Amino acid sequence: MIHHWHTLVENRQSDKITELLADNVVLHSPVVHTEVKGKQLVSLYLHAAFHTFLNDSFQYVREFNNGNQYVLEFSTEINGITVNGVDMIVFDDNEKIVDFKVMVRPLKAINLIHQAMGQMLEKLQTN
């Protein structure tokens, strides 16, 4: 299950994100309360996240597992700001992602992510 996700991240294969998502996947962003729902929108959001977070400094630093649920803690540096966060990923019985939650600290990093993700989503949607 989770090794599929790790493979995607390690190889920066944003084009393969959609294959890993369940139709009814829900994404909980670190910034907004309202959920992002459905394969198409979540895929777009994760595409933007790949382009925003996954520079050379990105690495997963801790991993936790409980049944079909995973917590992956990551660390990365964006524009000189240290970003520390967790990806909380739930798989369904078909090994597809049904729930994806992201939290980020500290406040400075969230404000950065808020801005950078907004710009990236805009860019992806107008392309």
Next chain:
Amino acid sequence: MIHHWHTLVENRQSDKITELLADNVVLHSPVVHTEVKGKQLVSLYLHAAFHTFLNDSFQYVREFNNGNQYVLEFSTEINGITVNGVDMIVFDDNEKIVDFKVMVRPLKAINLIHQAMGQMLEKLQTN
């Protein structure tokens, strides 16, 4: 290990926090990058957190474990704002907490926590 923490939280025993901390405990706040170091300062910070987060709506909703490390996801409502977060707790070999990291989402909740924790810390320090 973690059941000691759960007992403290369930019974709102902020007076017993210090007993559970290692001398060299480090706290990573959801708001600031700089670590809070040492039993005395971390205890003060967690006291403030108890008074800020632990109202009647507070509950742990998911738990993950990896050796002596735990991730506890919580949900609470403060001033009408939904606060979702994780406590990432590491115990040492003496079953004392040596590392405590908190992340919170969404942005509105972090801003609220930033303000509320600031006020609570000020109140505790002047008492």
